[in-house]
Amino acid sequence: MTKQPEIKLSVRNLVEFILRSGNIDSQFMSNSRALEGTRAHQKIQKDNKNKGYEPEVSLKHTVDYQGFTFKIEGRADGIIIKDDLLIVDEIKSTNRPLEYLEENYNETHWAQAKCYAFIYSVQNNIEQIGVQLTYYQLESEEIKQFLEVLSQNELTEFFYKLIDQYLIWASLTSDWVIKRDDSIKALDFPFEDYRKGQRKLAVSVYRTISKNKKIFIQAPTGIGKTISTLFPAIKAVAEGHTSKLFYLTAKTIVREVVEEAFSKMKEKGLEFKTVTLTAKDKLCFQTETICDPDHCEFAKGHFDRVNHALLDCLQQENYFTRPVIENYARKHQICPFEFSLDLTLWSDCVICDYNYVFDPRVYLKRFFMDNGGDYTFLIDEAHNLVDRARSMFSAELYKKPILELKRVFKDKVPGIAKSLDKLNAYMITMRKLAAADHHYLQKDEPKEIYPLIMRFISESEEWLAQNEGRDGHEQLLELYFTALTFMRTAEFYDERYITYVENSYGDSRIKLFCLDPSYLLSEAIKRGKSAVFFSATLSPIDYFSEILGGGEDCYKIILPSPFDVNNRALLIADRISTKYRNREESYLAIAECIKTVYDQKFGNYIAYFPSYQYMNDVYDAFSENYPDVYTIKQSTEMNEKEREHFLSLFKPNARDGVLGFCVLGGIFSEGVDLKHEELIGVMIVGVGLPQICFERNIIRDYFNKKNQRGFEFSYQYPGMNKVLQAAGRVIRTETDKGVILLIDDRFSNQSYQQLFPMEWFPHTRVGNSKELGNILKEFWGNS
Incomplete structure (x- = not known):
């Protein structure tokens, strides 16, 4: 039967x-x-x-x-x-x-x-x-x-x-599941052969999902991480091991890669519904995102029409990309963002930012309110989740907006003004505590401020509801949401948090700072049944499994690069110190190293630096000494058009090679795919340590007490991750050939060498520019 x-x-x-x-x-x-x-x-x-x-x-x-x-x-x-x-x-x-x-x-x-x-x-x-x-x-x-x-x-x-x-809707669902599962069972891997390490990756993902476990995977560039995680996860859906996939990433460009992977499998016969979530502000049809019927024709009567739009879209489409969502939203005159959220209920895979699963302020409550759904989380570029999670689970309140709003409401709404006055008085007390060295730190949560914030929230609500568009409304609303976030974050406060006050730039702030996001991430992961954390740079993997809430029973695998090690020259210029105290005397030596690499083979290169200041200083020295080299430099605030122009200069076989100057951890050191002759070398200056600051030092002190690895968790591991990401910009395919030059004496230290991926061995230490040039001549001469 x-x-x-x-x-x-x-x-x-x-x-x-x-x-x-x-x-x-x-x-x-x-x-x-x-x-x-x-x-x-x-x-x-x-x-x-x-x-x-x-x-x-x-x-x-x-x-x-x-x-x-x-x-x-x-x-x-x-x-x-x-x-x-x-x-x-x-x-x-x-x-x-x-x-x-x-x-x-x-x-x-x-x-x-x-x-x-x-x-x-x-x-x-x-x-x-x-x-x-x-x-x-x-x-x-x-x-x-x-x-x-x-x-x-x-x-x-x-x-x-x-x-x-x-x-x-039940018929729609059941008919679709039969059609989907039949197509999955008939689906073959969408490429002729598995690359080196690819089959092992796919098998590990399937095994993890079937056993409702967590896995951390370091999979170098070239293995094909996206298809190697999606394909086995899709197979697991048809086998009943999971009912829905969430593909999580921090970057739009990665979401586009996922869409391309599904398109490839569609060509092979896959029937699978996917939706890509885009931020409300980007998706909104209006010039101003005001979601009410008086301001937006798409908000008016939305719920009268949305089910008809869903039925239309679900019967006609499988891949709900941004253009598809916008097309049907316009056709049925409904809000595209709310429509996209509804489509998640009917999709087999939701492609979205981390915050839709992890952020307690905006996670998808329709799935995760009661925890324990039959879901699989595929977490791409998982190294980015550490700092993102700290941010999601932290909250802060500034004094200046409180004082300014107190003045606005002083004669208008006494109740609001009084609540702001009490908050301001508390912030003055905190500011005085931080007067000595601009910072004040306490382990205990600031319980004294909670009733003051709750009073402000209560006093503000009625006025906000009845006075939209009035003077002060927008500013009060912003502070109201900030206060709400603060109180929600306070509910998570435990031994993994610390409270600090900082006086800077003429203002004071109090912050509930999540030092260790591992527990809250592990709790968030329980919203599904299995999780796959993967990146080209999860090194050291034990650090990432600990800080991202993996627990003792999670799986871990490190895969080798599929690329021929002979296609890259990895060199260490370890007679140059880039420590802060030695930087000024290093400018000319670094410029000479960069020029030596550039001279050995005509083409496109990028030099990466630990800060804008250091980059600018070396850029000036380089330009003064080598004015004939075509150089471009990353600026602090580049819009999308400027970014596209920057990358467009890296053309294969161009008449003029280009030398880019960029910062480690910036927009051009990660997620940039310059293949073949578009980029043939990177020079990385320094070990990428984050700038010494109050927050990093707090994290260091916390982990020193927890596991005696404070410097590593706070500075060394995050810094080295930026180095690995930058190095990954060169050699993107099996046929690419390129140079990676590491400039810093610390790269020869055992503490850093043990963080090198296996494909970075062997490597060569170079003592001076002449030796560097000779080695590269031999390397390029063999190409």
Whole structure:
């Protein structure tokens, strides 16, 4: 007997999807509602603890209907026994005065409660059951309740009406899964042969997903990381090991590479739905991103049309790239960003930035609110996640905006002004603590500021909701969101955090700084079942597995480069010191090294430096001594057009070779794919150590206490990662040939050599420019 297709749904998703209508309206709505709503639930549940009130009751119901097995689940806020009547309670918090709430205020609230009541009544064989909505007014803490007593038959009829409306979507899903899985089973690897290390990579990814594990993979340039992770993950989908893939990356260009990989597999017969998420500001059709019906025609009536748009798009397309999303959004006059988020529900792979999974402020709550989904996370360029995670899990508050807004609201809104005055007074106290050396540090969280921030949030909300466009609204809204982020971050504060105050540039800030993101990342990974962290530069791999929350039972593999080691010359000029105290006397020696490399073979080169200042100083020395060489220099703030122009100068077999001067860790040291003769050499000045600063020193001190590797975790490993990324810009294919010159005496130290990838052995130390020139003449003479 053929098994019926299964449709898994939460009560909330079913109700909100079927019953949604009307406008997108983001005119100020309290963004503390989720936090306050949770507290409202807890307060009501606590107050009724000894009154026959059972809180947070999990409900699951499986029903065979119209050829499908529906698995519906959710959680009732409370079950009450009152006067021999069993009542299902649904709690909703609100800022609206309770007198404005009528019984039929919100259809979806009733629908959610009725679905819970239906499941409970069927499972417990109850003929009559109460369905109650409890509204909690956040400011006054007053409660208003509406109660209906319904029969099991009435609830059953209501439930199946919802399911009937969902049947077209259930059919769409089940038909697609059959078509998708058949295509996956027939899919062969989309290239004729596996490259060296590629099969091992693919097998390791499949094994990791099938066992619901985590793996850290260092896979050098040339192996084909994207296809080697996607292909086995797709195979795992058809085998039932995972239901959805999230391909996470920090860069737009990488997302484009992923789209190309899917296109390649599509040519081989793959049927797979993917969506690429683009930031709201970039996707918005309007000149100003204001999401309400008065300002945006696409927000007006969006929810009346969006399901029709979804059906149209899902029936016609498999790859929801930005142009496809924009096309259907215009066709159906809906918001492209909200449309793209809806498409994630129906896609087999979501291609997006890290923050959609990890950032507690913006992660996709439709998937991750309750943790534990059947998802696989493919985390590309995972070395970038360390600093990104620290940023996601940290928060800061500046004094100057508080004082400025206090002055704006002093005579307008006394309540807001008073809350700002108290916040400002606290910041003055903190500023004084940091007066001695511009910094103040404490291990404990600053609990004294929390009630002051919460008071400011509470005072601001009503005015923000009613005074859009008024003087001070935009600035207050920005501070409001900053304050919310601060309070949300405070919930994570533990021994991995530190609080510091910094006085600089005429302002003071207080920061909740996440020193070690490993725990919060490991918790975020639990939102799925498996995770694959991969990069060309996860060295040392034990460091990355620890700092990214891998845990003791994760897998780790380091793969060799597929490229012929004889195609590259790796040289170390270790008689030059680039330490800060020696930099001034190094300019001419470095310029001479760069010129020597440039002279041995005509072509395109890039020299990388640890800072703009160092780069500019050597650039000036080089230009003065070698004016005939065509040079270009990275500037501090380059727009997209300037970046494109910079890279366009690196042409293969150009009449004039170009010598670029760039910074390590910058836009041209990572994610730049210059193949063949577009780039034939890189010169890397220094070991890439981050600039010594207060935050880096705090991280150093924390890890010194934790594992005695403070300098390594804070400075050496992040610095060497930038060196490895820059070196990876040269030799991008099997036929490329090129030079990597490392300029710094520390590159010969054992502590740095042990961080070299295996393909960097053997290498050659060079003592002077003459020796460097002779070695390169021999290298290029063999080409």
